[in-house]
Amino acid sequence: MIDPANLIAIVLMASVTYLTRIGGYVVLRNRTLGRRATAVMEAAPGCVLISVIAPDFVSKNPADLAALAITLLAATRLSMLPTVVIGVASSGVLRWLMG
Incomplete structure (x- = not known):
């Protein structure tokens, strides 16, 4: 059985990871990135x-x-x-x- 503290840590880490991924789309949704910014985002x-x-x-x-x-x-x-x-x-x- 998984320890509740470990389970909470896993869920919180997954949530933060998801929020940082989706946050980029929310912040940049109405912007057009230049070639340089696009290259950085792809790398x-x-x-x-x-x-x-x-x-x-x-x-x-x-x-x-x-x-x-x-x-x-x-x-x-x-x-x-x-x-x-x-x-x-x-x-x-x-x-x-x-x-």
């Missing part, structure tokens, strides 16, 4: 993904290094969402298998 998800996986480049844990290799391979062939799903799943499975 942001990739930057966030890199900031999350960058520490694994210096990890000594074999499971993390294998998951990183799988994620990088997926990133060269797939779009953002499947890459993230594959990265998270491979990391979880490899950590479970390899300890």
Whole structure:
């Protein structure tokens, strides 16, 4: 059974994540972005993904290094969402298998 405090934390984190995503659409709904602003907005998800996986480049844990290799391979062939799903799943499975 999940601890109620953990469940509340998960729900609140999901809510804040959703609100920040929808907030951008609400704030920018009546504006036309220039080329430069559009380029920044399109690059942001990739930057966030890199900031999350960058520490694994210096990890000594074999499971993390294998998951990183799988994620990088997926990133060269797939779009953002499947890459993230594959990265998270491979990391979880490899950590479970390899300890």
